Amino acid sequence: MFTAKCAMQNIRNVAIVGSGQMGSGIAQVTASSGFNVMLADVNKKALDRAMKAISQSVTHLSKKQKGTDKEKSDFVTLTMSRIKTCNNVSTAVADADLIIEAAIENIDLKRGIFAQIEQSCKKDSILTTNTSSFLLEDVAKGLQDKTRFGGLHFFNPVPVMKLLEVIRSDDTSDETYATLIKFGTAVGKTTVACKDSPGFIVNRLLIPYFFEAARMYERGDASMTDIDEAMKLGAGHPMGPFELADYIGLDTVKFVMDGWAAKYPEVQLFEASPLVDKLVAEGKLGRKTGDGFYSYKK
Numbered sequence: 001m002f003t004a005k006c007a008m009q010n011i012r013n014v015a016i017v018g019s020g021q022m023g024s025g026i027a028q029v030t031a032s033s034g035f036n037v038m039l040a041d042v043n044k045k046a047l048d049r050a051m052k053a054i055s056q057s058v059t060h061l062s063k064k065q066k067g068t069d070k071e072k073s074d075f076v077t078l079t080m081s082r083i084k085t086c087n088n089v090s091t092a093v094a095d096a097d098l099i100i101e102a103a104i105e106n107i108d109l110k111r112g113i114f115a116q117i118e119q120s121c122k123k124d125s126i127l128t129t130n131t132s133s134f135l136l137e138d139v140a141k142g143l144q145d146k147t148r149f150g151g152l153h154f155f156n157p158v159p160v161m162k163l164l165e166v167i168r169s170d171d172t173s174d175e176t177y178a179t180l181i182k183f184g185t186a187v188g189k190t191t192v193a194c195k196d197s198p199g200f201i202v203n204r205l206l207i208p209y210f211f212e213a214a215r216m217y218e219r220g221d222a223s224m225t226d227i228d229e230a231m232k233l234g235a236g237h238p239m240g241p242f243e244l245a246d247y248i249g250l251d252t253v254k255f256v257m258d259g260w261a262a263k264y265p266e267v268q269l270f271e272a273s274p275l276v277d278k279l280v281a282e283g284k285l286g287r288k289t290g291d292g293f294y295s296y297k298k
């Protein structure tokens with residue numbers, strides 16, 4: 001953790017576009033692994049929030065590391081010194097070897113960002129998206145060179161979650177893909193490979209699993225708390241499906257499932273849940289609003 005891992009020759013400067021929950025986490029692990037980070041967002045307040053959150057998280061993590069107080073404080077100082085911020089995406093990506101897009105999950109917005117990035121970045125920069133639910137080929141539709149485009153799907157919270165799904169489309173070159181795998185390892189993640197497909201590995205299994213749990217509850221087969229308890233004690237999951245959906249956000253799981261249902265009407269697993277629709281319509285989105293399947297108001 002304390003040693004910089006810049007062994008890769010072709011990636012030194014990383015631009016991250018979008019400084020929300022994911023972008024700030026990705027910036028943190030990238031900087032603490034020795035890369036120079038340019039964190040970009042159109043919202044200046046989001047950038048300020050991100051830098052504050054990163055500083056707190058790095059300080060917290062440094063306390064868990066072995067070593068002297070000086071080593072711990074040097075780690076925080078060095079990590080923070082590697083992160084610069086910018087509220088102009090074109091300027092932010094100009095010098096980047098690798099660009100990771102982590103803006104909101106909106107296909108038109110992502111396409112617009114990539115059009116802007118391709119106009120402003122170096123000819124050999126690698127472009128990636130952290131999308132959770134879109135196909136790479138849909139995000140990359142307007143790109144002129146799709147060989148340098150791939151997917152880096154991090155998990156939330158990024159500094160804690162060890163997995164990185166590295167996605168390739170039919171157009172992604174072998175060199176781009178190998179570089180992305182190397183980058184993932186360099187930032188301390190365990191990488192898994194997946195083709196361009198809805199939800200990649202984790203979400204393709206997790207989202208239908210959650211909706212199946214909702215249908216089980218809707219049919220009256222079992223109570224919510226018993227379904228959660230059963231999956232924790234019987235399957236060894238740290239959270240039951242309803243607890244997990246409340247954690248992720250019911251609007252997010254509904255958004256993903258609605259998108260897949262519209263794009264793949266023939267896949268039976270991609271079916272909406274009237275209960276989820278109702279909770280979202282009522283603004284009960286899970287932990288973030290204080291109510292979802294469970295209440296968190298206390």
Ligand code: NAD
Pocket residue numbers: 017018019020021022023040041042043046089101102103104105106109113130131132133153154155156
């Ligand atoms: P978020 O809402 O926390 O942050 C998104 C950020 O993008 C905001 O700060 C916003 O100001 C910024 N933004 C909007 N338009 C922009 C633009 N044109 N240029 C630059 N920045 C812009 O969202 P998040 O949860 O960090 O998710 C980001 C991406 O990561 C999404 O594609 C999401 O699907 C994916 N993802 C999310 C999770 C998760 O658990 N939250 C997990 C894996 C992947």
